[in-house]
Amino acid sequence: xxxxxxxxxxxxxxxxxxxxxxxxxxxxxxxxxxxxxxxxxxxxxxxxxxxxxxxxxxxxxxxxxxxxxxxxxxxxxxxxxxxxxxxxxxxxxxxxxxxxxxxxxxxxxxxxxxxxxxxxxxxxxxxxxxxxxxxxxxxxxxxxxxxxxxxxxxxxxxxxxxxxxxxxxxxxxxxxxxxxxxxxxxxxxxxxxxxxxxxxxxxxxxxxxxxxxxxxxxxxxxxxxxxxxxxxxxxxxxxxxxxxxxxxxxxxxxxxxxxxxxxxxxxxxxxxxxxxxxxxxxxxxxxxxxxx
Amino acid sequence: xxxxxxxxxxxxxxxxxxxxxxxxxxxxxxxxxxxxxxxxxxxxxxxxxxxxxxxxxxxxxxxxxxxxxxxxxxxxxxxxxxxxxxxxxxxxxxxxxxxxxxxxxxxxxxxxxxxxxxxxxxxxxxxxxxxxxxxxxxxxxxxxxxxxxxxxxxxxxxxxxxxxxxxxxxxxxxxxxxxxxxxxxxxxxxxxxxxxxxxxxxxxxxxxxxxxxxxxxxxxxxxxxxxxxxxxxxxxxxxxxxxxxxxxxxxxxxxxxxxxxxxxxxxxxxxxxxxxxxxxxxxxxxxxxxxxxxxxxxxxxxxxxxxxxxxxxxxxxxxxxxxxxxxxxxxxxxxxxxxxxxxxxxxxxxxxxxxxxxxxxxxxxxxxxxxxxxxxxxxxxxxxxxxxxxxxxxxxxxxxxxxxxxxxxxxxxxxxxxxxxxxxxxxxxxxxxxxxxxxxxxxxxxxxxxxxxxxxxxxxxxxxxxxxxxxxxxxxxxxxxxxxxxxxxxxxxxx
Ligand code: SF4
Ligand code: SF4
Numbered sequence: 012x013x014x015x016x017x018x019x020x021x022x023x024x025x026x027x028x029x030x031x032x033x034x035x036x037x038x039x040x041x042x043x044x045x046x047x048x049x050x051x052x053x054x055x056x057x058x059x060x061x062x063x064x065x066x067x068x069x070x071x072x073x074x075x076x077x078x079x080x081x082x083x084x085x086x087x088x089x090x091x092x093x094x095x096x097x098x099x100x101x102x103x104x105x106x107x108x109x110x111x112x113x114x115x116x117x118x119x120x121x122x123x124x125x126x127x128x129x130x131x132x133x134x135x136x137x138x139x140x141x142x143x144x145x146x147x148x149x150x151x152x153x154x155x156x157x158x159x160x161x162x163x164x165x166x167x168x169x170x171x172x173x174x175x176x177x178x179x180x181x182x183x184x185x186x187x188x189x190x191x192x193x194x195x196x197x198x199x200x201x202x203x204x205x206x207x208x209x210x211x212x213x214x215x216x217x218x219x220x221x222x223x224x225x226x227x228x229x230x231x232x233x234x235x236x237x238x239x240x241x242x243x244x245x246x247x248x249x250x251x252x253x254x255x256x257x258x259x260x261x262x263x264x265x266x267x268x269x270x271x272x273x274x275x276x277x278x279x280x281x282x283x284x285x286x287x288x289x290x291x292x293x294x295x296x297x298x299x300x301x302x303x
Numbered sequence: 304x305x306x307x308x309x310x311x312x313x314x315x316x317x318x319x320x321x322x323x324x325x326x327x328x329x330x331x332x333x334x335x336x337x338x339x340x341x342x343x344x345x346x347x348x349x350x351x352x353x354x355x356x357x358x359x360x361x362x363x364x365x366x367x368x369x370x371x372x373x374x375x376x377x378x379x380x381x382x383x384x385x386x387x388x389x390x391x392x393x394x395x396x397x398x399x400x401x402x403x404x405x406x407x408x409x410x411x412x413x414x415x416x417x418x419x420x421x422x423x424x425x426x427x428x429x430x431x432x433x434x435x436x437x438x439x440x441x442x443x444x445x446x447x448x449x450x451x452x453x454x455x456x457x458x459x460x461x462x463x464x465x466x467x468x469x470x471x472x473x474x475x476x477x478x479x480x481x482x483x484x485x486x487x488x489x490x491x492x493x494x495x496x497x498x499x500x501x502x503x504x505x506x507x508x509x510x511x512x513x514x515x516x517x518x519x520x521x522x523x524x525x526x527x528x529x530x531x532x533x534x535x536x537x538x539x540x541x542x543x544x545x546x547x548x549x550x551x552x553x554x555x556x557x558x559x560x561x562x563x564x565x566x567x568x569x570x571x572x573x574x575x576x577x578x579x580x581x582x583x584x585x586x587x588x589x590x591x592x593x594x595x596x597x598x599x600x601x602x603x604x605x606x607x608x609x610x611x612x613x614x615x616x617x618x619x620x621x622x623x624x625x626x627x628x629x630x631x632x633x634x635x636x637x638x639x640x641x642x643x644x645x646x647x648x649x650x651x652x653x654x655x656x657x658x659x660x661x662x663x664x665x666x667x668x669x670x671x672x673x674x675x676x677x678x679x680x681x682x683x684x685x686x687x688x689x690x691x692x693x694x695x696x697x698x699x700x701x702x703x704x705x706x707x708x709x710x711x712x713x714x715x716x717x718x719x720x721x722x723x724x725x726x727x728x729x730x731x732x733x734x735x736x737x738x739x740x741x742x743x744x745x746x747x748x749x750x751x752x753x754x755x756x757x758x759x760x761x762x763x764x765x766x767x768x769x770x771x772x773x774x775x776x777x778x779x780x781x782x783x784x785x786x787x788x789x790x791x792x793x794x795x796x797x798x
Contacts, residue, residue, distance in 0.1 A: 040331070042330055042331055042332055042333035043331070043332055043333065043537075044332070044333050044335060044533060044536075044537055045332040045333060045334055045335065046335065046530075046533065047332075047537065048332050117737055117749075120736070120737050121737075121756070121757070124736075124757075124759070140692050140693070141691075141692050142690050142691060142692035142693055142706075143693075144692045144693030144696070145693075151693070151696060153690075153693055153696045153704070153706060154696040154697065154698055154699070154704070155698045155699055155704075156698075156699045250699065253699035253700070253701075254697050254699070254701055255697060255698075255699055298736040298737075298759050299706070299759070300696075300704075300706075300761070
């Protein structure tokens, strides 16, 4: 409650009170300087200026745009344009330099790695993982096995047109569904698996008929995977003799692969990314595993 | 003994009109009382002139001082290069990641302020604060154009005549020029000064430079010319902090009440003495108030308004000399000493106290650490970050490979070639994308002058024996010319 006791001089400070009292608490009258008051008024006037100049009031449909016509979206556009302008010269040089030469030029290498890292995170990471580590069915880009070749030109080709998609230039090659399509009797599958496990250096069942397995392998598999199982980058057929397995190497996984076939798809990027970004991606991916 | 009470309350609110009549119509806002500081000469005035010349001289001229750092670095002694993120101070060059030097500098500044305060109160306010120094300069310009205190008061008490208008216009013009020059000097710290001066003159300087100059012209003109003591009274936090930090042993500009009171004119004092009554030395001439830049009467005791500039000491000394009394009726002293003298005890000045020792110790410690850090600052740096996804991969021949982002730092002003090696698993092999393989498994990499370079490093080794999942690795970069080395540790992991 507010009492009005009448102003008096406060004993402790020697300053007069305003005469207002709230439950025994009285207010000292230490006057503010008058210029302070004027600054306060000036701020109010200034704030009116903001309403006029910048977007302020919500209206029924839309909002009061302000005489400057400023918008945060536009200022982002301006900032992005400035970024492009800043990159301009190097970007231009990268566009004009063939990928091998760009990779050998320290400045372009660093630029491409930075640009490629961002493009990779936006476009490639969902399948290949943030660091290119891959996942089951999605190749690891950090190791040294390349399904379609690990040279700069080969990587550039793969990124540009993708794998097994509608782009006529995309990489083609297929692991057939041997059993489903009746190319191989189901009972022969375990036999050839034991043979593949043997050449891959994996454990083999003691009663395996390896000679029969070899026969089946040479008749059905060797055309793509090679007589010794080293694979063929022309066809995207992986080596079967190294410890890198895209779809797993236990007997169940291998049975599934031979029965129903495999055929991972990678989209074509030529329509979505400009050639310079693809070049930068190529150099970035090439550098992930140090090149091959 | 006469009861002498030092009333600290009167000066509390600083200069203002007489206490407003208490009542409902007491004003909520206080009109400003104009202050007309009078010129004065003496010891402290001289000290202030010297400080003014030295500090402003440094501020205005330092950007033009050159310092040769070789062909690849700017030759400006003090430069804050924001786009390149470098700070140059003579032989020191600070990178953004060394911002802790600024932390140290700020600690030193705070401790120096506290130490000053413990020794002699508001030394900062009285002599060193930019607000004080520029106000002093602007007051000098005011005196130059409008004359001394009496003349200015007389002019303002009449309607302005043509001469008055001319003098006031000249003052404001000079103020604006000084303020503009102040803003101009500021921006010179952020770019090559001689170039920027030319660009500013020909209208080719960046917009931000003109904006900064305009802002600082405005603030300097209004704070040093128009606001003056109002800044100290109402805007600055330091007097409030200072009041909480100070103690009774700190020397302050003090009116020695024990000697001055009871005050009175020479005639009155003579009459009192003739009648065998005590008379003080203060002749109540008001000179101490007339010279005060904040309009304080020091005889009311220490106050928020008093910036401790010592000018009233000079004014009073002049008066005392004239009336043939000893100087220093106003002096750097303490209230404790006043009480001691009144009790007939000897004076005491205690400059060495726990707090001054503590502040000095902190200054020495922090300063020592900074000097040490600067002395051992290496021109070569290396940092490493292990790939997180994947941490390791198996290669087609069964080997294990780990990827790292390696950053080499070359703080030298010349392009430097580093030999990078790795130590870890016995058969570890190092590859660096963009590097050149050298003998002994090393990889050489060049880094441009005053630059860093991020590199992709790959370490390959046969699988670790047994069940081991990780072993330490150390990357080492050796400057091929100077032999200066930097090392960094990480781990080599199994998939
Ligand atoms: S009160 Fe504040 S602005 Fe005034 S002189 Fe002291 S530190 Fe400077
Ligand atoms: S009272 Fe004296 S020391 Fe304090 S501000 Fe005024 S002239 Fe300076």
